[in-house]
Amino acid sequence: MPRTKNTSTEEKILAAAKTIFIEKGMDGARMQDIADNAGINKALLHYYFKSKEKLFEVIFKEGAEKLFSKINSILNSDLPLFEKIRLFSNEYAEIISQNPYLPLFVLNEMNKQPHSFLENIFGKNQPTFENLVKQIDKEIKKGTIKPVSPVNLVINMISLSIFPFVAKPVFQRIMNLDALQFGSIMDQRKTMNAEFIIASIKK
Amino acid sequence: MPRTKNTSTEEKILAAAKTIFIEKGMDGARMQDIADNAGINKALLHYYFKSKEKLFEVIFKEGAEKLFSKINSILNSDLPLFEKIRLFSNEYAEIISQNPYLPLFVLNEMNKQPHSFLENIFGKNQPTFENLVKQIDKEIKKGTIKPVSPVNLVINMISLSIFPFVAKPVFQRIMNLDALQFGSIMDQRKTMNAEFIIASIKK
DNA sequence: GCATATTTTAACCAAATGGTTAATAAAGGT
DNA sequence: ACCTTTATTAACCATTTGGTTAAAATATGC
Structure with missing residues (x-):
């Protein structure tokens, strides 16, 4: 699969989280949606950012x-x-x-x-x-x-x-x-x- | 039990729903919280208002x-x-x-x-x-x-x-x-x- | 008082959700 | 090549959540 190597996984997650959190808010955002939007497995969200709350905090x-x-x-x-x-x-x-x-x-x-x-x-x-x-x-x-x-x-x-x-x-x-x-x-x-x-x- | 008869159940639900929805929003509000706030059983919310969305719509x-x-x-x-x-x-x-x-x-x-x-x-x-x-x-x-x-x-x-x-x-x-x-x-x-x-x- | 309709409750259910895990793949160092 | 570390995934788990149900309580009409 031709993965665009220039955007790292972490950056993809941050970009996706920004999109989803800003659109849906903390309560409305779903971790699965963020993962899908970033095109990665949901477990990676926790691998890189520990929890929904921590990821939200960054955004x-x-x-x-x-x-x-x-x-x-x-x-x-x-x-x-x-x-x-x-x-x-x-x-x-x-x-x-x-x-x-x-x-x-x-x-x-x-x-x-x-x-x-x-x-x-x-x-x-x-x-x-x-x-x-x-x-x-x-x-x-x-x-x-x-x-x-x-x-x-x-x-x-x-x-x-x-x-x-x-x-x-x-x-x-x-x-x-x-x-x-x-x-x-x-x-x-x-x-x-x-x-x-x-x-x-x-x- | 001394039930305040003047406020009907429906009114109690509406008052509680208003409080919870305005404080938490549609996504953050929990039907159980609304029921607790109104002091009634959760099933009554559906009995009177059918669904969360319908209740939200009224508020x-x-x-x-x-x-x-x-x-x-x-x-x-x-x-x-x-x-x-x-x-x-x-x-x-x-x-x-x-x-x-x-x-x-x-x-x-x-x-x-x-x-x-x-x-x-x-x-x-x-x-x-x-x-x-x-x-x-x-x-x-x-x-x-x-x-x-x-x-x-x-x-x-x-x-x-x-x-x-x-x-x-x-x-x-x-x-x-x-x-x-x-x-x-x-x-x-x-x-x-x-x-x-x-x-x-x-x- | 009794049958009927309405209101209320506790227990339950299926789906969704945040999070975990164990196994696999990829990268890095030697 | 081989070992170690890092990154990624599919499957799984416990809890939460909106919603249902069947039975009990209460009110209503006669």
Whole structure:
């Protein structure tokens, strides 16, 4: 049999697990489905990753990383506020466009997994938004933006970026959009989101 | 045995099913857990509701109804635009405050259940936003608001209302908020959301 | 009070599922 | 070539799970 030697078994398993877990979630995913999707024997899953939970942990951790790592790095960078908002919206929209089903997966599991599991994964590396907070305070004093709490600003930016993808079937239905129309609206929003946010705080 | 006669068995089942399904989702929910939560024998679930899927259908339908029915009725009412935005944000925030775990449940299942299931539940009753669209066009022509697509405006309003609850564990973690702090921020947002939206479109 | 219909339960069942095992195949080292 | 280690597989196992059933309890109509 012509086995593609370049993708190792472990990589095939990870790719398959990602597909299945993100589509079905921890509870809905079946080890047999992951094995089939990877084209290997089910026992290999346990040979390489010990248990379903351990395999899930790897996939979840990677997904959470992809989803959250950029938030902090951009929002705490040294860019001017409006540029920062634009960069965040654009880059973040891009990440999510490329992984449209990732947010729902991660959010869902963060709400369902026990606290101990999350603690173990996220550990103590508490992000900090000091830079952003100072920056916003300064702009408020300068009078360039209205008084706004940094927490709510961040919540708004993230909400506008992520939620449309999480609620895709809802919006498609209530607004009667086919997949193509929905896609092009999401494309518009890549630049629009930042302008919405800026307009809402600009004085 | 002193059976509380006022709550019928069927009602007890529905209440328990709601609790378990919303907490665990279709895949994670166990019929035995629902029976235990209702304090009855598992066979009664099938006696009253035939199958897990049928029971789930009832709970999901009720949840989706609660979540979506008000969107249309408010957005298509005859109120002036800004009042409409305020009413929507306030009322919708209230609904979700009172059912904080409902959105994730509904969104999750809408993404996971087969198209046929959703078609069967939502049927043909296609909501229409004609009123709102005309209203927005009029305000744009009058020059009271910037040019904005109604679709994106509605997406923004709903995103800001719902997403913070869906992503509660995320926001609590990245912003280091305890449950109380988070709750008080959500309270602020009940009125803030509308002002954000209005500020973003006002000329 | 009694026959009938409805409700409830304990015990049971078959299928599915995560996980294991023992044997086989392939790779690596010498 | 030969031995050892690593990788892979088919068959198997125990438990869980949605669902059924037959009998018991309760309510209903007369």
